[in-house]
Amino acid sequence: MHTILPFFLAMIAAVVILEMWATKLKIAYPIVLVVAGLLISFIPGLPAVRVNPDLIFFIFLPPLLFEASWGVSFKEMKKWWRIISSFAFLVVFFTALSVAVFANYFLPGFSIALGFLLGGIVSPPDAISTAAITKFVKIPKSTSAILEGESLLNDASSLIIFRFAMVTVGTGQFIWFQAAGSFVWMVIGGAAIGLVLAWLFVKAHKCLPTTPTSDIALTLIEPYLMYWLAEQLHCSGVLAVVCGGLYMSSNRLLFLNSASRISAYSVWDSLVFILNGIVFLIIGLDLPEIVDGLRADGTPLHTAIGYGVMVTLVLIVARMISAYCAMLATIIFRPQVRPRGTTRLRTFLLPLMLGWTGMRGVVSLAAALSVPVAFDNGILFPQRNLILFITFVTILLTLLVQGLTLPYFIRRTGIFDGLDQEETTHDTRQQMKQGLKQHVYLFLKEKYENELNGHAGMEKLLHIWEERSKANSEDLMNEQTKKIFIALLESQRAYLTELNKDPLIDEEIIREQLYQIDLEEERIKII
Template sequence: MHEIELLVILLAVTTALAEVANRLSIPYPVLLVLAGLGLSLLPGLPPVVLAPELVFFVFLPPLLYASAWELSWSAFRSEARPISLLAVGCVLFSLAVVAAVAHYVLPGFGWGPAFVLAAIVAPTDAVSASVATKGLPVPRRLTTILEGESLVNDATGLIAYRYAVAAVLTGQFALGKAAGQLVLVAGVGIGVGLAVGAAFYGVHRLSRTSVAIDTSLSLLTPYAAYLLAETFHGSGVLAVVAAALFGSHYSGRIFAHDRRLQAAAVWDTLEFLMNGLVFILIGLQLPAVIEGVAPGLRWPLVGYGVLISLAVLGARMLWVYPSSYLPRWLSRRAEVDAPTFGELTLLGWGGMRGVLSLAAALAVPLALPSGAEFPQRNPILLLTFIVILVSLLVQGLTLRPLISLLGIETDDRAEREELALRVRLASQSLAYLRSPEAASQAPAEILGRMQSRYQIRLDRLQKRATEGHDAVPEATLSPFQKLQEVLIHYERGVLEELRRAHDSSEETLRKLELELDLEEGRLALDKAQ
């Protein structure tokens, strides 16, 4: 089977299983990993080996960028303390615990290979965390912490990984140098990311000729940030995150409405396909991973892999509770809006491993400078694979039941914030319509109709704010909006008749259809208000 045919099959399987996962209300990475495992067992399927470069330089930058773009900078900043404690403290604590377990429990694992394994599985995966919690009734604050941690902790894990591998290769390890390197690499990565974000911001502002060019520039941004940061020995992960947060913050100034609509559609599709391929490729690695391990060691290593998974999860749970309760005891300010015991439990359970850990394991050198094999490389790869499987299948499948068991519900903070902003926007717009400046923009009749429209909107929003979301039945909201809806459907029918008559160019028809799409989208938002 050729690679192109295999890619088409994988894309088809990804799309179909994502739909099945939506219907079953389970995270689709779980089904995709299982599908990859099943496909890997088919006779005649060529071996699929996931090259580390493919993950680090092709998949990782856009997936990190998409996740960070959706993360609110203000929310990220407000949760900086728990994110930092998890991204740095929890990763280092997990690394120490897992390394100790690997050294004292796994046969033949010296401290060097033990620390390499620990550095690979200690950080959580940004892609897995983002996809697994999407659609679940998780408070926005917990989602921000989980996604923010997973976006930042890769830098800690990768620095630890580099020094652990270097220690095995050279036989020397300098803890002080590693700590200083972590600060330097993080600083360079963030600086490069902000610089790239600012540079592309300027280019976007100058680009006024094509929607496609703007979308292409947005696709190039994460790759530019990642590659430049790696060139200057900084964290490519943090560079992509910094560039995304910068671009997202200033997106209102960068894109016109048509460019923003197209870019969002392209990114949604790209993110979905890349996520799907990443998880199905994880499952497809099974034959290659097993083949590298001696037959007599395979089943024992499966048991040890489960043990390492328990160590990873146990270390995280041991860190989560004290790191939250201790600041409360030391400072009264930390008491404000502190997470509950159930939320902390979900925070510990929701940290999952994914493709980044597998790529790091695959990137472990084959041999030492002396020519000898890298100690325990193949067992490290199989153990990492098992940790990822346990993380995705066990934690991923139990997230929804755990949320129900803990009694965690989504808070209404986001809804209240949205409603408050809508009220403010409608109030200030109405004030502008009543100002002398607006009087010079349109005839009095048109201005009066617009004032009435915004007054109705403001009254409805204020009623919702005081009496609740369902204070006004949808059927009585606006006959005018319902007539607009009828007219849009009628105009679509007219366009279809024109298309069947072949009297108009397809280009013109599509342009008019886009205008109807935008109008219908605006109407849907109006109705939601």
Template sequence: MLTMLSEKIGISYPIFLVIAGLLIGVIPGMPHIQLEPDWVFLIFLPPLLYEAAWNTSWKDFWASRRAIGLLSIGLVVFTATAVAYITHALIPGFTLAMGFVLGGIISPPDAVAATSVLHGLKVPKRVVTILEGESLVNDASSLIVFRVALATIETGNFVLWKAGADFLMVAAMGVIIGLAIAHVLYVVHRFFPTTPSIDTALTFISPYLMYVTAEHFHYSGVLAVVSGGLFLSFRAHELFTYQSRMQTNYVWQTVVFLLNGIVFILIGLQLPEVIEGLNEYTVTEVVSYAVIISIVTILIRIIWVFPSTYIPRMLFKSVREKEVRPAWQPVFIVAWSGMRGVVSLASALAIPLLVNGKAFPHRDLFLFITFVVILFTLVFQGLSLPYLIKWLKIEDNGDNLERENALMNSRLATVSLDYMKSNYDGEIQDFEPFRLLKERYEKIIEMADYKLLHSDDDTSVSYVRKYRTMLLEIIDVKRDEILKLREERTCSNEMIKTKEHELDLEEARLRRSP
């Protein structure tokens, strides 16, 4: 209901669900819900990360690896360090180790928040690729920083080289475990007699298997899921039949929608639990600390993104040759898209109640600051992002997609036509259905060549889009006629459902075309 309402009023649903959960949580008499961090890490995180990895293009991910690495590793460490020193100076009794714990908690932007806010907005594809790629890896690096800082508080020892070595070992072994399990699953999908239902079930087992195995050996479960998901996604065309692909996609869309909805509304519902433990602080103190740190996290990202985008181009000729210098507007959108989410809250809740037999210092303050940072970045940045994109006049130039679509249609129709002529030439001459199909492919090639030839002609592009609009309108007309046939009981229910499904697939193809 809340998601439908968010669609109606035009607000991204993660933002709306957090606000709704916040309002529901303060209603008198409402039961307090305590979010267990183990539930988030074990139940929610693996499938959400796996789905994000599955829908990420490995080619685009690898092409943007420098930008993604600088954000998902460099920015996380930079944010954690800056937050550590600022909180150490700002909050009485806050040690540097505690500051690094907080920095590790609030450093990673949320994958779902960024992509859902950008959904439907016309932004360059590279911006979306960088943000999605960043959100796949930054959870792992932030959790490693968090664990190292927490261990420092518990043991009282911190050795820089050892922390760096642990970081690399945890990350590398997580990737190796994820890829190893992905190869086993590849063999099962590819060579065993699976059905669409078995394939779908295996895709749900996969992320949990990767995550639990890696975490059992104290390595990065996040990187295990991401690396395994990217590998299987890259090989998906070899693994699944069309039935498996369709069933898996539909089921995953529903499950991920439910998981995201639950996670974001649970964030809002945590406020009463967070506030209960703040008795030793005044309202002014905790609010001022939280707001200052929220603003700092936003500024840190902006300070990092611009130099990391332009300085490598200034220093390295190879970067200048491979990549076009980006305008500052899309770079600013990347810098502004730092909305925090459920991983930050789960990390804060994972702070132990006791350390060395004593209450963990400032634990309730950690929770409150984390909650406010999530709320501040998600609501303030998330709500302002569409207006910023419009104000900065950022648009995604879809010409490349139009050309790619036309080129692919031409190539596919050409090979289909060549195959028909080589194997069914006699039937084409003698039977009308074969001849009509041949003419259809010839028309597809003709239309694709026309698009490629006139891709820069605004009038031609307008007519092509009007042509697609006409086809969609014809589908609506066909649906109206199917409705009449159903009322007249002229055709069987099975035939009506078959034709409706055909129209659904045709509409999906037209609406997904650039």
């Protein structure tokens, strides 16, 4: 313990330093962390990094998925649900199938079941990697929403494939009607458990006399409870966390006060950053142990690298094909919502760009590490070390090749040029603020007209604090004006919530303004 603890503290410090360096170089930090972990792993004398396969999902996935579900726009997910669903389920299955067929024909010792196991591991793209890479380039909100929505759901579908493949490899048989029933229960049961628990958590936050500290502590526990209960009932823990997180996120104004929401942003950002950083470092640090396993199996390193490169090519091609099929289906069935470029060439390149965003990361690593060394009867799991190595090569190549070239590809092709995204966002923000000012004025005149008459402090508030220094604290803000002002802020939240129902309004802009209102409320409380 005294040896491992300093090592993990050093890992956290390394994550912070490398992230700052990556930001300065304008490179996505997952790329830098993986490469750094790989280089660090060659330093002699470092303790081996081994994560318990039974705990890898439970430690990292619930908080990462929960935080991602709070950040995604549910309104945008509903708008693009067809293409998100196709990428999250159909594309994942097609990718896993492609890998399974390739592995069965070209990788020695791989059956179709073992190929599906490998396909389930490497099929889901990593949301963290994609978000970190695309932040250095400007992409439309529609593309961002598709990638975010896909990342929330494809983890569940890939892990369902992984679980069925594990059972098939262990038992040697696949009964399709039992699998179909299990699939339905895993999906519906997982979603239902997440929603029911989320509803209970919301009620608990509202009824209990919580403080910002206790609110945040509860939000740290909740994703683990959702995941654990769903897994105990043989449902999808991933879907439980995602559905529960989406429900709680859409109701955050009902059960968290302004202080809790403000504090939660910082706590969760720091927690998720540390967890992601450790995982990406582990990806690099775990390579020597994987290579030792390959040597023990008698597999030449250059042969294993070749297999990893070929599987990576299969993944890229399968995602490209899927992106163009999704584009074609959208043109046929929903032409009014299909993504469009400014020219035919750029429209044609949109699926290519979407297909090039398939970087692998946390989920693939977690699934690969959870493959047991041996079955319960003591028989060694077939090709485990090769599966681990191929997964590592896939993660490394997609991060380095696709991750480093994606920003260049977007800039070089100018695929999003001329879409006037910045101008549209600016205009929307200005219209929202103007409408909010008008709403504030009408709210005060209709509800507090008597209180406003002759009240010097409130008049100064209405003039945006222009003469704040001329009034003493009692004139400026007494208990009565505090009550009125907080009611005014609540009215603004209600106005923005109603405004968010407009499909043309960017939800991110609404959330930015709601955060500003939270800050204003906390400032008023301490005057």
